[in-house]
Amino acid sequence: MRVELRHVSKSFSHNGHALEVLQDINLVVEEGEFVCLLGPSGCGKSTIVNLVAGLERPTSGDVLVGGKPVTGPDASRTVVFQDAALFPWLSVLGNVEFGLRMAGLEPRKRRERALEYIRLVHLSKFIQAYPHQLSGGMKQRVAIARALALQPEILLLDEPFASLDAQTRSVLQNELLEIWELARPTILFVTHNVREATGLADRVYVISSRPGRIRDVQPVTVPRPRHAEDPALLSHQHKILGLLGEEVEKVLREELGETVHFPEAQHPAAPERSLGMHI
């Protein structure tokens, strides 16, 4: 299903003042498209996910899914959160079955479907394990299986791999792409990692910070499977880094209250780093 944000702004009240997090966001994710939102920490990109998920309402503007305004959360739009957000009292199987139980699926079908998606993320050996027994990468696999088991129209991922080590992250990125090619859900994927965004997405929205605005849209036309050293990919990354470098400096200036400038060679937004890591 198509996702569209039209002139969306969002403010939160913070110590009595209104703090504007998003300003006039116009964004489209076409049906079956893989779109990344890329921006430094605190730019409001997670808020965009929450708006599409229906967990928050825009202050002004419209959030449309399949042409209809979003009025609340719905199982057709599932979310993979950064911290996995698994239910600690349920086993892997229980977590993946949860949404199906909410949907009122009968126990046998529920079990079958859950096992199918657990197999998809390669956790069949761990169906009885509890979240506290799993590593970070395994938890995210469960979160992905849990979100996919509901066979959503739209899959929202909010920095799902940000707290994982580089190897685990790249394995999970590849698996996510494989799964996406299989079922073709519409994906909105939030990240602060330039390499991740260009490696995964059909298009990358670059978000500026405070308030969050759309700075640029970059279609990534490199065919999949993509190779990290592909010159076309590197040139995309370079272009985005140029835009983001200014943003990172802006955030630092605001937070530290002084002029910060990085020589080109030590730029904090080098592609292998995560943006905002040093803020």
Add this chain to the structure above:
Amino acid sequence: MLKLPKGSAFLKPVQATAFLFAAWELLSWAIVPDWPSAIEVGRILWRDVREPSFQAALGGSLSRMLAGYLLVMVIGISGGILLGRFPLVDQLMGSLAVAVHAIPGAAWVPLSIIWFGMTEQAVIFTIVLGAAGIVIVNTDTGIREVPPFIARAARTMGARGVKYFWFVVVPAAIPKIVDGLRLAWAFGWRALMAGELLTSVNGLGQRLSQVAKVGELDHLLAIMLLIAAIGIAVDGLIFKRPSSAGSIR
């Protein structure tokens, strides 16, 4: 010097207890001659627990505690759920629950005696009033304070209404409810003793007051030791969380 085995959670308390008893024995033997010796108290306790009339008193106390505690669980958890779920009930009854919780178990005994006389029921009533409050308050808090990340994840997967309550809110509250039940055990045990001391039902509390009247200090200590041991044993055996849950990496 005793060498404590590393990583053993079992031997340490045993050794600590042995040390305390040795110190007690030494104290009574060398420093305060009037104080009953640990060995003598232990011998009395051993004699007591084999004696049928004492066993009847012990059994009476334990069965009262069991009855009272079951009532505490039912009243505490269902009351807490009602308070947590329905804001109106909370407005009407919330402060009452807090007030009940603030009154020590022993302070309920006089009222219990007026209502129920010197009976079993009076003692059980004391346990319930002394211990249900903490379960109500904890259950209520657990139900209100579902961690936001859990609430959000559940809502995105279509959980709402009654299903949200039973499959998300209640399980999320369980750690808090268990904490409440654990404290309720301790409060209930205290209330039981207060109730038995002041009413004359056959139980450990009544035994205490009997031996105190005739001045049997060693016997008194023996019964108190048993009371402490039961309190600790139940807390340790039932409520101690299994810490052996391993990690798969």
